[in-house]
Amino acid sequence: MAHQLGQTLITISCHEETSSTDLIGRFIIKGAETVWLDGPLTRAVKEGSIIYLDEIAEARPDIIVAIHSLTDHRRELFIDKLGETIKAHPDFMLVASFNPGYQRGFKELKPSTRQRFIAMSFNYPDENIETTILVSESGIEISDARRLVQIGNKIRNLTELGLSETVSTRLLVDAAKLIQSGLPKRLSVKVAVIEPLTDDPDVLQALGDLSDLMI
Amino acid sequence: MGPMFLFSANYMRTTAPYYHAVGKEVEVFGHAYQNKIPFLLKGPQVQVNPVS
Numbered sequence: 001m002a003h004q005l006g007q008t009l010i011t012i013s014c015h016e017e018t019s020s021t022d023l024i025g026r027f028i029i030k031g032a033e034t035v036w037l038d039g040p041l042t043r044a045v046k047e048g049s050i051i052y053l054d055e056i057a058e059a060r061p062d063i064i065v066a067i068h069s070l071t072d073h074r075r076e077l078f079i080d081k082l083g084e085t086i087k088a089h090p091d092f093m094l095v096a097s098f099n100p101g102y103q104r105g106f107k108e109l110k111p112s113t114r115q116r117f118i119a120m121s122f123n124y125p126d127e128n129i130e131t132t133i134l135v136s137e138s139g140i141e142i143s144d145a146r147r148l149v150q151i152g153n154k155i156r157n158l159t160e161l162g163l164s165e166t167v168s169t170r171l172l173v174d175a176a177k178l179i180q181s182g183l184p185k186r187l188s189v190k191v192a193v194i195e196p197l198t199d200d201p202d203v204l205q206a207l208g209d210l211s212d213l214m215i
Numbered sequence: 216m217g218p219m220f221l222f223s224a225n226y227m228r229t230t231a232p233y234y235h236a237v238g239k240e241v242e243v244f245g246h247a248y249q250n251k252i253p254f255l256l257k258g259p260q261v262q263v264n265p266v267s
Contacts, residue, residue, distance in 0.1 A: 001244050003231045050248075071253045093251055099258035109255075117255035118247055124259055125237045133235050166259075 001050075007091065008049040010040045014059035020066040024079055036082065045070065045077045048091030057098040057107040064113050070094055071116035124156065130169055138176035144185065147215045148172050151189060154210060161203050167193055185215050 002009035012023065023041035027034045044051040053059070053067075069076050075088040096117065098109055125133060127149050134145035152167040175192035179185050194207045247254045 001241065001248070004241075005245075005248055075251070090251075093248055094253040095256070096253070097256035097258060100260055114255065117253040118243070119255040119257055120238075120240055120243060121257045122237065122240070122259065125235070129235055129237055133233075136233055136235070 005050075007093075008044075008047070009052060010044050010049050011052045011054060012040055013054045014056055014063070016058055016060070018059045018063065020060070020062040021081075023063060024066060024077070025081070027081065041066070042077065042079065042086070045086060045088045045092050048089030050093045050095060053094070053096040055098055056096040057109050064110070067094060068113070068116070071113075124153075125169065127153065130172070133169060134172055134176045137173045138180045140176040140180045144179055144215075145176060147185075148175055148179075148189070148193075151193065151211050151214050154214070155193070155197070155207060161198075161206070163197055163203070165197060167197070171196060186212055189215055 012018070021039070023039045025037055025039040025042050028037050038046070041051055043049070053063075056063070066077070069078060069085075070088060070092075071094060075092070076085050077088065078085045098107075100108065124130065127146070130149045130152070131142060131145045134140055134148060135142055138145075140148075149172065152169075152172050155163075155167045171193050175188045178188035178192055183191075189211045190208060194204060194211060197207070198204055244254060
């Protein structure tokens, strides 16, 4: 979308140590002096970029506080270390993502933060679209792409295995690329799809048997 | 120490990345951008049934 809109996109992959300092900026020592270095959020606010905070629920709470004033009518960022408030460039836009989970252990966004965004759910693409994606991304034969998608969907439905992450389209694309470059199909699925999902020997065996039956 | 960001034209992608829409997301995003409304993408639900 950034490309289509002719906008710069800045992506930040948030994790549990990502703090507002990482996004807003910090003082650094340069030679004999201390200089201020804008973080990616400050830069995006000033220059009018699209900033994408991937996995925002993983970030530290101070980030959520920092973006609140950017997500309502004020559209401004308070830089506490400088004691300054800057108004967002008219082209600035904030995009964030997270994976909702309804089991313990998955971080959620607070309702007071969520209601500052419009939101869309993204589920896995349907079989035909995901097959098209695999073919487009890897050049693999359509019949092999469809088999990979079927394996992916089968594993996604095996919730009783207790996998904390399941098969992403990205993993299927990786498997398709390996097959396209000549790695045997079963080995491609094993290393690109199954091994990244679990370390449990029984689950590895079960998923391996399943994929060997299907491809 | 968090990540430092190097902004350089050398790192900017100039070709359109491949993307296959799965719904109305392109249209919705276009309108969100036009109105500069923050946009939240909710990924697939992580369904975990603990092994008993």
